Amino acid sequence: MLDILVTLLLILGLVFFLGGSIGILRYPDFYSRLHPAGKLDSLGLLLTMSAMALYTVGQWNLGAVLAAVKIMLIVVFVFITSPTATHAIVDAGVRAGMRPWTRSKEGSEHDLAA
Amino acid sequence: MKRFALLAVLLFGALLVYGTTDFPDWGDPSSPAATHVSPHYIRHSLEETAVPNIVTAVLADYRGYDTMFETSVIFTAGLACFFLLRVFARKAPDSRLYRHRATGITLRIEQGGRLPEGAREFERIDSQWVPYDLIIRTACRLVLPFIQLFALYVVAHGHHSPGGGFQGGVIFGAAVILYAISHDLRSTLQMLPERRTVLMSAGGVLIYAGTGLICLLLGAQFLDYAALAGILGVDPIMARSHGIFIVEIGVAIAVMAVMVSLYYNLASVGRFDEGL
Amino acid sequence: MNDSSQMETTCASSPPGSVKEPVKSRRFGLAFWLTFAISMATWMVLSGLFDVFHLTLGVIGCAIVADLNARAMWPDVKLGHTLRQWRRFVAYVPWLLWQVWLANLHLLRLTFHPRMMQLINxxxxxFKSRIHNxxxxxxxxxSITLTPGTVTVFASVMGRFTVHAIDDASARALPGEMEDRVAKIFED
Amino acid sequence: MDIVFLSAAVFLALVMALTLYRAIAGPTVLDRMIGVNAIGSKTTAMLVLIGLIYHKVDMFVDIAIAYACLNFIAVLAASRYFQKKKGLYDEPQEE
Incomplete structure (x- = not known):
């Protein structure tokens, strides 16, 4: 039962990781690539780490529980640092004067008005 | 030329790969490394030194000389970089920027001038100035204590988990560097001045060598921590364990100080005026 | 596009609180003991060894860490106040995680969509936020960086947020409910 | 269960190889940094996975924490460096 849950969480996390990587490859410019890099990776890490922490807790002794808490500590750490790192990169880009990729005018203006 | 370099690298890599074919198999019990001293370490290190982690016991006790000289190599490297990079000539910078704390008005003072000492309401800022970044600073403020605590944990638990003086020192040095990145070099230098980093890197090596010397004075061999039993008030086996711990602290201090000193020198191009 | 934000940051970059001289808090005040307690709990989790020797090392290490960081971590701390903020923050986290989940599904759909280039904009x-804390x-x-298609480009100390949004829906949703919820954590 | 973790680790390595393309090719320095950062965050998960495969989680978790710390500091230092010293201004602008 636990194994199935762990496997499901792991697969879900890996899907997000895959999405992050493909997003980094597919999006048109530097700014939009940051979205998959910053978000999908954080959630993928949360899911995979929860899966592994669950599996570790399943052994149920003090060392295993502490290891699981440590794994969740990594998640907390990453949830503080990952957006900050993303912000640091995007800030460097803005100060370098990089122009963001935008769609051609007509479509976007119309959409916003609607 | 570039193509030639690539060819040379590839050839050398192929040679190295070819060389690995003569290596003994991974985990081969009859390999030279596994026949002479390794069995002794594996069988007896716990009962001789009371350290569960064999690597730590081998690193800091059985091969203590080796590690001592590794530490002094790091110290010497730090010293060499210091002499190479540090600029002692007092060439005043072209201009300095000062900011009024209350209003944020920035003054530029040309040709090496300084504000009078008493002007407390002005603070010096970097000439190529990155504005106050709230997100990075707050994140670093939250994360720094954890990184420092983790570094101390790595140093303290070298006996039981991977880690020890070198790793803990590197992480603590990285924490100081993180502070310097998120704030600026000036405030970091106020916290940990240049002189103190150099003293600490020498002091770390001194702790290591001094421990060995005390053993020598107590009538044992150099770095034979069992002789410390009388001073520490424990039996010789635990004395070896504690001796390893003392030595690890020395290594950690040396590595941390050398790393921070290197960062100071590199980030400020040896001037210690404005940093990264 | 970002001229205005950069102008603002160069003119008024000191945080509003830093105008007055910082209050000198005591070295072993409440901030020290709070940091010490949290560090000690973290140390226990990290260490996993509860003999006297390692606990002593933990106390020494946590004292060093608390002394180095306490005053920077908590410039002004009042126990009841801080605890209340933490309780509200813990209540905020599940909502945030749910939002992160929704945002990621949205972004995942965008990423794998064959006509992705037409969908994103x-x-x-x-926007100006009313949070000054x-x-x-x-x-x-x-939170903005973690949720719906938006990445914080710059947050000036005056409360002006510059945000890069990936598509129209994300841009329209700003600042929205999130700002209210964050503001609620710190209101007193 | 080991086979699950092993295949997950292999899959993760493949995903990291995808990101590596951005780290090598990616037209500007900042693109490369995104690639490296993404690889770093996956490596943290990878280290814990390796720990599970070798049944030594408590050891590998420490390494993973250290890696997460150093990854964060490295990304911050690199972005600050390019922002202040190197100048990103003469990077090619892609359309």
């Missing part, structure tokens, strides 16, 4: 928007702005900025 990246732009930079900026440093911690609150940090939480809001990072």
């Amino acid at each position: 990246p732009r930079i928007v900026s 440093q911690m609150g702005m940090f939480i809001l900025a990072n």
Whole structure:
């Protein structure tokens, strides 16, 4: 039962990781690539780490529980640092004067008005 | 030329790969490394030194000389970089920027001038100035204590988990560097001045060598921590364990100080005026 | 597009709180003991060894860490006040995680969509937030980065957020409910 | 269960290889940094996975924490460096 849950969480996390990587490859410019890099990776890490922490807790002794808490500590750490790192990169880009990729005018203006 | 370099690298890599074919198999019990001293370490290190982690016991006790000289190599490297990079000539910078704390008005003072000492309401800022970044600073403020605590944990638990003086020192040095990145070099230098980093890197090596010397004075061999039993008030086996711990602290201090000193020198191009 | 934000940051970059001289808090005050307690709990989790020797090392290490960081971590701390803020923050986290989940599903759909280039419409928007608390702005900025198609480009100390949004829906949703919830954590 | 973790680790390595393309090719320095950062965050998960495969989680978790710390500091230092010293201004602008 636990194994199935762990496997499901792991697969879900890996899907997000895959999405992050493909997003980094597919999006048109530097700014939009940051979205998959910053978000999908954080959630993928949360899911995979929860899966592994669950599996570790399943052994149920003090060392295993502490290891699981440590794994969740990594998640907390990453949830503080990952957006900050993303912000640091995007800030460097803005100060370098990089122009963001935008769609051609007509479509976007119309959409916003609607 | 570039193509030639690539060819040379590839050839050398192929040679190295070819060389690995003569290596003994991974985990081969009859390999030279596994026949002479390794069995002794594996069988007896716990009962001789009371350290569960064999690597730590081998690193800091059985091969203590080796590690001592590794530490002094790091110290010497730090010293060499210091002499190479540090600029002692007092060439005043072209201009300095000062900011009024209350209003944020920035003054530029040309040709090496300084504000009078008493002007407390002005603070010096970097000439190529990155504005106050709230997100990075707050994140670093939250994360720094954890990184420092983790570094101390790595140093303290070298006996039981991977880690020890070198790793803990590197992480603590990285924490100081993180502070310097998120704030600026000036405030970091106020916290940990240049002189103190150099003293600490020498002091770390001194702790290591001094421990060995005390053993020598107590009538044992150099770095034979069992002789410390009388001073520490424990039996010789635990004395070896504690001796390893003392030595690890020395290594950690040396590595941390050398790393921070290197960062100071590199980030400020040896001037210690404005940093990264 | 970002001229205005950069102008603002160069003119008024000191945080509003730093105008007055910082209050000198005591070295072994409440901030020290709070940091010490949290560090000690973290140390126990990290260490996993509860004999006297390692606990002594833990106390020494946590004292060093608390002494180095306490005054920077908590410039002004009042126990009841801080505890109340933490309780509200813990209540905020599940909502945030749910939002992160929704945002990621949205982004995942965009990423794997064959006509992705027609769906996205990246732009930079900026809005003025009413949160003036440093911690609150940090939480809001990072929450924005973690959720719906938006990345915080810059958060000025005056409360102006510059945000890169990936598509129209994300841009329209700003600042929205999140700002209210973050503001609620720090209101008193 | 080991086979699950092993295949997950292999899959993760493949995903990291995808990101590596951005780290090598990616037209500007900042693109490369995104690639490296993404690889770093996956490596943290990878280290814990390796720990599970070798049944030594408590050891590998420490390494993973250290890696997460150093990854964060590295990304911050690199972005600050390019922002202040190197100048990103003469990077090629892509359309």
